Amino acid sequence: MDLRRFVDLYVAETHENIRLLQRSLVDLQADAPEGAVAEAFRAAHTLKGISAAMGYQTVADMAHRLEDSLDEIRAGRLDADAGLIDALLSAADELEDEIAAAIRIGPSAPGLEIDPGAVPARTTVSLSPAPAGTTFVAHVLLDPAAPIKSARAMLIMRSLGEMPAVLGSDPAQFDDSFDGSLRIFLSASADPAAVAVLIRSAGDVETVSVRAPETVPERGGDGGTQPGQGRQVRVDATRLDGLADGLGELSVLYARLQKADIPAGVDGMVDRLGTVLGELDHEMRALRMVPxxxxxxxxxxxxxxxxxxxxxxxxxxxxxxxxxxxxxxxxxxxxxxxxxxxxxxxxxxxxxxxxxxxxxxxxxxxxxxxxxxxxxxxxxxxxxxxxxxxxxxxxxxxxxxxxxxxxxxxxxxxxxxxxxxxxxxxxxxxxxxxxxxxxxxxxxxxxxxxxxxxxxxxxxxxxxxxxxxxxITLAVAQALRVRVGGEDYAIPLTHVTEAVELDAGANTDGVLRVRGHRVPLVRLRRVLRVSGEGSEEAAVIAEIGDRRAALAVDELVGREQILVRTFDAVTGMLPFFSGATLLADGRPALVLDPLSMI
Amino acid sequence: MARTVLICDDALFMRTMLADILKGAGFEVVGEAQTGAEAVKQYKLLQPDLVTMDIVMPDMGGIDAVRAIVKEHPQARILMCSAMGQQALVIEAIQAGARDFVVKPFQPSRVLEAVQRVLG
Missing domain, CATH: 3.30.565.10 (Histidine kinase-like ATPase, C-terminal domain)
Known part of the structure; x- marks a missing residue:
């Protein structure tokens, strides 16, 4: 069998365990050495097991030696002084290097066959089957910001009380590993609407949907996915980036479409497109979130x-x-x-x-x-x-x-x-x-x-x-489109409080009075060194913390959703931009960073 | 008639802050307790509509106090106040009969939402 199929999983799993190992080694000097030793030992043990399973024998041997030392500490035969911890930490570093090398070069014991069951898939939560008699399944997702999600889940189950329609839940028990997503199995006697209300009443619920049980989708064996039926899938991050970029461009296209002449009969579809894009965007953001x-x-x-x-x-x-x-x-x-x-x-x-x-x-x-x-x-x-x-x-x-x-x-x-x-x-x-x-x-x-x-x-x-x-997210931002000297710029709305008109010839003292406050006026024409035709007719008030500034522009074009692409500052470039974007009409624009001007 | 609340926390600061939040929402603070044992005693005496209960207190912790109160007064409405990282203790408190929980540092809106749920 082809072990390369498991490389992605191996990479992710070793990464986690190396971090765990390093963290618990650092913890060793702190208050709870007992738990820390046990954790470090467990991490080394897992690393040994999965490396051996991948045929990376050198890595497995190194992990084994680490495991031995940790066992000695655990048994009290070795003293975990600073020197020893240093040595163990360097060993962990070497182990990490060796893992990277093994992934690059391949198994040191080529041709080793493994049983797929031997590859631990701890991160794959298998979808537990619905109990007999399940007519509805309530899918509950807790607010990602909710504290102590496991306790909240218990309260949700309790809110359904002794309702006979409740047949069980997945997960059945809630502990530290609970990720905020649960399914509750209900019999035909349940009133879906009433159940949803009760669940919401328990608090911290982001979404509830009560629907018929789904059939577990077949997963193809195409390299990236794990064997078996997984509810969670590990995805290469670059794929997510690709998706997000595509979605961002779609949103921009949609914004442009909205400005075009839309023939009657198609407008409904355009509206629907907007709704679906909004939902996709929401999902995409959730997908990209990591603690x-x-x-x-x-x-x-x-x-x-x-x-x-x-x-x-x-x-x-x-x-x-x-x-x-x-x-x-x-x-x-x-x-x-x-x-x-x-x-x-x-x-x-x-x-x-x-x-x-x-x-x-x-x-x-x-x-x-x-x-x-x-x-x-x-x-x-x-x-x-x-x-x-x-x-x-x-x-x-x-x-x-x-x-x-x-x-x-x-x-x-x-x-x-x-x-x-x-x-x-x-x-x-x-x-x-x-x-x-x-x-x-x-x-x-x-x-x-x-x-x-x-x-x-x-x-x-x-x-x-x-x-x-x-x-919290990068991809798509709301921005104000302005024109200065015939060129377009985007100012992210995050820092914009309002926009005002400028009287020609006034404010020559470099201060703008906005509702009784004196705000320093930043002349973008001067700052950005543009000299095209036009004159300063409006100002955008930007605010960061307790500092404010009025950015004088020629024209306020309007509000737009933009997809910001950050770039590394080009040498010699003015330091006032945070990225570039394509505007709704397809014109490129630089994204201004108001922070750099206040 | 104002709803009554008994606030149990060994830290004066936390009691004051909770009292402030709850008074603002129209509650009458009828008692304060600094230990679990005191909380149990006061509950008997005052029979408040709501109890806020800290987890870690001297002389009988909050969880044991919940057990003792709920044993005699199953209808007691108790809101646990936990610090960060007390996941396991919060779960234990809920198993013991607490109705809901909030996590310090308190955000008034979160406290009041939880209070609504506890009384709801």
Missing amino acids: VREVFERLPRVVRDAARSVGRDVELVIEGEDVELDRSILDDIGEPLVHLLRNAVDHGIESTGDRLAAGKPARGRIRVSAERERGSVRIMIEDDGRGVSAARMAEKARAAGLYDRAAPPGTDEELFRLMSMPGLSTAEEVGAVSGRGVGMDVVVSRVRALGGAIDMRTKSGLGTTFRMRLP
Whole structure:
């Protein structure tokens, strides 16, 4: 049999287990060593088993040795001191490399046949059959943001009470592995509408649909899918991207279609197209959501390594791992997060001696948390270190020729703007950990490229907090289309509060009065260096946090749905764009980043 | 007549915050308890329409208090207040007879929604 069919599954499974292994190894020094050893052991054991099944004997042997060491620790025959944990962590790294190599090169013991049953398919939840007598099945999906979904599911089952129509549920028991989706089997005596109402009344329910039991669809054996009947399917992420791109283009086409002359008789179909597109878009977004855990779980290791290399004692607290983000956004924030964390360890947290002298707890503390906030996700990185010194930062910037004022930045905003200037390393000397290369400017531009925002608050002696706000999804955004000097630009509506008309000749002082507030006027013609014909006749008010600006444009064209394609900044290009898009009429436009102008 | 509530939490801060949210929704806070044992005693005395119950409290935790209250008053309407990461305890509390739960940090709207469900 062809083992290549299982490679995708193997990759995913090993990835999970390597992360689990690393995380539990890091946990080994913390409070609950017993659980951590058991977890690490289990991960190594699984890695050994599935690698052997794939015929990757070298990997299996390495995993086996790790497993042995962990067994010794578990039995109390080996002491898990820092040195040993270091050694185990490097072994885990080597194991990861070896896995990558094995996947590239193929089995080290070619020709090994395996029984498909031997490949663990833990992630495949088999669809349990409906009990006899099932006439309806209630499909319930909990709000993805709902806390403790298993408890909510129990309440849902309880809300149906002793209703004799309830024959059972899938899953039958609710524990930590419950993902928020359940099916409830009902007999013919159930009133579907009444059942739906009762289920909703239990709270945190996103959707309920009561319908006839489905027949399990046949799954073809085409490489990507797993053997057997799976309710969950693992899909290569690039395929999802492809789908999302296609859907995005469809949405844009639909927007263009709406503007065209639609012959009578077809308009109904166009409306229907819009509805279906909306539903597809909703589904697509849900499909692309992944918990931030996937990135957060790498962080303990980052902090531990950084702390050890500079001799700091640091505790990392992680909260909100279940908060979900679009996968493409999550992929892009990993690096900025790692950078901010290393920075916090390297420059924020003081040495134990300094901390004690300052009357602080000996152990430094860094908290990383994620929280859903209406249409966005907020990620905070807080440390209780010494804070950023504005005076020292100004000195550095002066030395680098980036700052010419005598007084240091007076507000956190100014200080952060200074810190994020290209060419200014945040370290006084290049630190051993945060190192050269990635600076705060990269962090800021990465977050902005995602359509997000980042700010910083710092208090001398008390610590520093970075706050990132990220859109939940990237693909399609609402934007205001404007024209400046004959060219089209799109401004994402996320940051737009209103648009106003400009009186010709007025506002020459660079300030616009909007309802009694003085708002700085940014002349896009000047900023974007366009000189085509036309004159500034309108202004778009953009707001980020408590800062506002009025962007003067020639013309407001209207609101459009756009598909933003981010791009890496081209050298020499003005730094005011977050991406490009095709407008509804097919014309290309740059997407303005109001954040860069406020 | 205002509906009555007994607030059980060992932290004054949490009690104050809950009282604030519930008063805003027209409840009358008739009692506060800082321990599970006190909660049981006060429930008997006050027979409130609603109880909010913290999970971790000294001198009999919230879950045991739920058991004790529900044993004598099966109709008791108890809302568990859990911290993050207390998944297993919340489940235990529900099995013990709690009607619903909210997770700290509290969002007033979520608390009131849960209260509606508990009383509904």
